[in-house]
Amino acid sequence: MLVNLADQVALVTGAAHRVGRAIALELARRGAHILVHYGSAAAEATETVREIKSMGVDAFPAQADLRTRAGVEALFAALHERFGRLNILVNSAANFQKRRLLDVSLEDWEETLAINLTAPFLCTQAAAALMQKNDPPGGVIINILDKGAVSPWPEYPHHGVSKAALWMLTQVSAASLGPHIRVNAVLPGPVMKPAGVAMSDEQWAEVGKRTPLLRTGAPEDVARAVAYLASEDYLTGALIHVNGGEHLW
Secondary structure, three states, X not given: OEOOOOOXXXXXXXXXXXXXXXXXXXXXXXXXXXXXXXXXXHXXXXXXXXXXXXXXXXXEEEEOOOOOHHHHHHHHHHHHHHOOOOOEEEEOOOOOOOOOHHHOOHHHHHHHHHHHHHHHHHHHHHHHHHHOOOOOOOXXXXXXXXXXXXXXXXXXXXXXXXXXXXHHHHHHHHXXXXXXXXXXXXXXXXXXXXOOOOOOHHHHHHHHOOOOOOOOOOHHHHHHHHHHHHHEOOOOOOEEEEOOOHHHO
C-alpha cells in the first residue's frame, strides 16, 4: 500500500545542497514538512527552506555536528520542539575524501566513519525512539549509499568501508525495528559531478558512458527513489540502485 506523504514530517541530513537538497525538495513537493539539517552551509540551508516553504509546507533549518551524540540530541530536540513527531529520516550527510589506502591517516579514517557511519547510527537510534511514539507507531528510515558500499573503490578506501558498513546497518536496522519502522537504502551512481573536482561537461558525459544507459543522471532521480521508499509500505531492508545500471558492469 502506498503511504500518503502529505503532512508527514521528514528530517533530511545534509539537506542544504546537492543530493540532500533534491531529496528535501521532492518530499516537500509530496506534502511533507521538512527539517533541513546542515553542517556549515547556512546560506544554502536558508535558501532550501525558502523554496520548501513556497510549496505550502513547513520547514526550518537546523545546524548540528552529527559526529557526536550531543549534536544529534540537539538536532532531535529542535525537531521535537517544532513538530513533536517524525515520520521520515533520510541519512544523506556524508563526506567524500579521496585517498589511496596507504595514505589514509588515522584521523582521516575516524573522521570519515564518524560522519558516514556513526552519525546515521545515532540518528537511527534517535529517530526510532521518536517514531515509536507516533500514533500509530511507525516511520521509515532511508540511508544514502554509493558504489563503495558494494564494490572495492581503491581511490576511496575508508569511504567505501563506511558505506559498506552503512548498508549492513540498514539491514540490521530493518530486521530489528520491524514491524512498525522500515529501513531502506538508495545507492546513487553518477548523478552529480563530484564536489571539489574540476570536470568539464564533456568529461562528465564520458562518465555516463560507463553505464548500460550510456548517460548520467540527476539528483532528482535519487530523490524520487527516496520518495518511493518512503511511500511503499511493504519494503524494508531494500536497496535501490539509481545509477543507470553502473553496478552491472
